[in-house]
Amino acid sequence: MKVLIVNNMAPFVWGGAEELATHLKRNLLAHGHTADVLRIPFQWQPVPKIPTQMLLVRGIELENVDRVIGLQFPAYLIRHPQKTLWVLHQYRQAYDLYDAGHTDLEEVDGLRALIKSADEETFAECRQIFTNSEVTRRRLSHYNSVEAQVLMPPVNDPELFYEAPAEGYIFAGGRVNNMKRQRLLLEAFAMTTGRAKLVIAGPAEDESYAADLRTTIDRMGIADRVTLDIRFLPRGVYADYVRKASAVAYVPFDEDSLGYVAMEGVTARKPLLTTADSGGVLGLARDRETGWVAAPTAAALAEAMTSVFEDPARARTYGQAANELWRSMDISWPDTVSRLLR
């Protein structure tokens, strides 16, 4: 089957959605299909240009394609008689962020209604609709009365995440920003004592946040116990950090999905360390079962960090349990591909 994956292109920006599309293509090819990714340029700003960019997508003609898998608004508006959606994002400013007051859509009259009706027209055209998380599924149900199925994205390269002996550090990977709260981790870590180490590594979207982390480390006098590796890490380097960690810490605020950082950690049998308000991550992190779920305060997190090193055997047991929980979810590429093409 000739399968075309359709998603947005934010010119010169490469992120999680692009990675997912690339790996979906790779796995479709591995299953004997012909596959490619169509990336349609899209800019969220200026807001008054959103309607023409939606029309642009509707104006595109597709021939020689058996099946479309659409990932994002507005790229998923593309016309095709055999279209399945795997919704990573609706345009949240028209939905939950609008309700929360975080929207700039009011610059253009009727834009919110336009987006909603375009979404609903597209949803009605589809063979099947999946979302990448329970949160997104609920939003579709709540705002568009569409009952989608959750299809969580698998780990893209599970073969990299095998277990290696722990080398006595907590690893916090992924993008470095305000929402991922690496600063909270540092404050907590400063309250711990002993030889334990913390490694924070990943690309910074906001240089000032990264600078703030550096000052925090100096101010708290923990430079000898913290490694800050701020950059886009080659995949092998990232996986190596995960493999040798004693635990994986991931403390985003109210994440939609399980989170790749958590999924990759448990693939490598690492216990998870998170906070009670981390949202989707709690699907994998269970307190004193697969890791530690602390209150979102430095003191509570510090206590959890201490217990990682207090009893290494226990930490390993949690890691095993985390891995078993993950495997019981049965989230794999072969299954994902066959569900998407059903």
Add this chain to the structure above:
Amino acid sequence: MKIALCSTQMPFVLGGARQIVEWLDEELRRVGHQVEMVWLPQVDTPELLFRQMMAYRWIDLSAADRIICFRPQAHLIRHRHKILWFIHHIRVFYDLWDTEYRNFPDDVKHQGIRQALHAADTAGLREAKTVFTNSKVVSDRLTSFNGVDSKILYPPVAQPERFQFNRLGDEIVCICRIEDHKRQDLLIEALAHTKTPVRLRICGASSNDFYVWELRRRVRELGLTHRIQIDHRWISEEEKTGLLADCLAAAYMPFDEDSYGYPTIEACHSHKPILTTLDSGGVMELVQDGVNGFAAEPTPQGVALAMDALFADRTRTREMGDNARRRLDELSISWSHVLNSILA
């Protein structure tokens, strides 16, 4: 610099027009630019042209410092610094209007579409800071149909240093898709008329199995199986460089193509002369008869004469191969020239 390379394609169809974009992408990255390739679908059905045109007009690539556009209708994308490397029109509305390729009537409706398309193309072309083309033929068409001036910027091949001279063998190789407009049949017919024991090797994938079957049948019929080898498949780049390094000469004789074709310059980089025909079109911009190859009459007898000459006078063949390499410099066919032109 942030540079977007914009072109169009039919999904899942790998045409030669992809390579010029992908290779430029590689070269620009090599010298440190940020590059984004924007590939969009394009269907040439007359009724759908204008709806798609609107889509192209609405694309927002303002994040790029400049954009370089290739196939239609990518040339209609708006940008404050647009450069075109124009490789062809939607030809049924231009030079192919009065040919069998036009699969719709010459009526008022389609004349109207043609007129509107010409006007839109001309307007889009005029927005560009510079218009480059890949050949003289395309530049001439831009002048005559759109009144737009352009410069020829000959497209190089990827990593040309891969191609090298090894020896002068006794085999003429023809490495390109096996299609009837590439006229491998003429090569086979010609070989039957040769007087020397020169050999022929034809390599390439084909969209037309029947044509390949016919070629094979003809080889048997002419009793040439021991002198002609047909490799009906997409050969690897390593095989290609090896064959060119060891061959006597390279044959490329498409019927009236716009540009010189990559097989031609691959031969030049390997210091091998090119065997073509007078009616090959763009190939004639590069081949000088008797200097860096032969431009034969497009008949079996004409091509056979050239084949024998290549085989018989090896000193001259060797010289012509060196001249072929030199010709690339005369025409400034190199990535450094392309980058200088495009980044100016």
